[in-house]
Amino acid sequence: MALVDIWPVLGIGVRTPTVELFVPDQEALERLARLAAEGIYDPQNQYLPRTPVGGWEDVASPEAERRFLRYYWAAFADWRPEKWNLMLAARVGRDIIGVQEIGAQHFAVTKTASTGSWVGRQFQGAGYGKAMREAVLHLAFDGLRAERADTAAWITNHASLGVSRAMGYQDNGTTTRAAEGKRVDQVNLTLRCSDWRRPSEACIITGLSPGATEMLGLPWTPANRHADQV
Ligand SMILES: CC(C)(COP(=O)(O)OP(=O)(O)OC[C@H]1O[C@@H](n2cnc3c(N)ncnc32)[C@H](O)[C@@H]1OP(=O)(O)O)[C@@H](O)C(=O)NCCC(=O)NCCS
Structure with a gap:
């Protein structure tokens, strides 16, 4: 039995003509760890509080x-059907360029996924x-049949807000937080499936096997998904 048969969500991926999202193997994970350690925030960008994504941003190699x-490993170790976070590596050509996460709690009930990257x-x-x-929205809406995708960014994170707005997310209020001892507003954003613009480029989802859908807490498997829509 292969690892992916035991832990089937390891096989989930999405491929577009531009980017591939996949669960990294050992070699890709090593490259990703080095990329993360090189830093993900522009040190010149003083007005942007660093979001401590994984707490590695301020320490040396x-x-x-x-x-x-x-x-990364904690996300897979803590995996439960009622609370999960899928960490996917992003590859463009031969380069590993970053991480795209998608997570949910009680997805079968909430039909809501959250993303970070x-x-x-x-x-x-x-x-x-x-x-x-x-690509990840395609996985959420087309693959998992989410009804809503949520995300959030500091009010000063123009690149992140730029990504969300380009996808058609609507503002969903703000949350005031403390970051590095300063008061900062976080912008919450939501995209409803009904407002989602299906990408014009082909998106191919892989690995949504019955075992994977069970681990994601989905009420359907690829074999019965159309039956349960009725
Ligand atoms: C946020 C992040 C994932 C965006 O990815 P990216 O590849 O840099 O962004 P893109 O090139 O796809 O640009 C997305 C949009 O934001 C705009 N944008 C990008 N960088 C910008 C900047 N520094 N200031 C203003 N707008 C910016 C782009 O013009 C584009 O908008 P458009 O379609 O209207 O032209 C990336 O910058 C990053 O990893 N930042 C550090 C970590 C982080 O902040 N993660 C998100 C935490 S909420």
């Missing part, structure tokens, strides 16, 4: 890589953040 890996600094500003979000 190899502790940074180790913290990234701890965060980062792109390695040398790959930022080239449209990959948008390509990754487009």
Whole structure:
């Protein structure tokens, strides 16, 4: 029995002509850890509080890589059908460029998925953040049949807000938080499936096997999904 047969969500992926999202193997994970440790925030961008995504941003190598890996492995170790977070590596050509996450709690009931992402600094500003979000929204809406996708960003994170707005998300209020000892507003954003613009480019989802849908807490499997729509 292969690992993916035991832990089937490891086989989930999405491929578009621009980007591929996949659960990294050992070699890709090593590259991702190095990319994370090189830093994901522009040090010149003083007005942007760093979101401590995984707590590795302010420490030196190899502790940074180790913290990234701890965060990554914890997501799979803590996996439950009622609360999960799928961490996908993003690949463009031969480059591993970042991480796209999609998570949910009680998805069968809420039909709501949340996303988060980062792109390695040398790959930022080239449209990959948008390509990754487009791919993961395809997984959420077409693959998992979510009714709603949520995300959030600091009010000063123009790149992240730019990605969400380009996808058609609507503002859904703000939450005031403390970041690095300062008061900062977080913008909450929501995209309803009914407002989702299906990508014009082909998106191919892989790995939504019956075992994977069971681990995601979905009420359907690919074999019965049309039956349960009736
Ligand atoms: C946020 C992030 C994932 C966006 O990915 P990206 O590849 O850099 O963004 P894209 O090139 O796809 O650009 C997305 C949109 O934001 C705009 N944008 C990008 N960088 C910007 C910046 N620094 N200031 C203002 N707008 C910006 C782009 O013009 C584009 O909008 P458009 O379609 O209207 O032109 C990436 O910048 C990143 O990893 N940042 C650090 C980590 C982070 O902030 N993660 C998100 C936490 S909420």
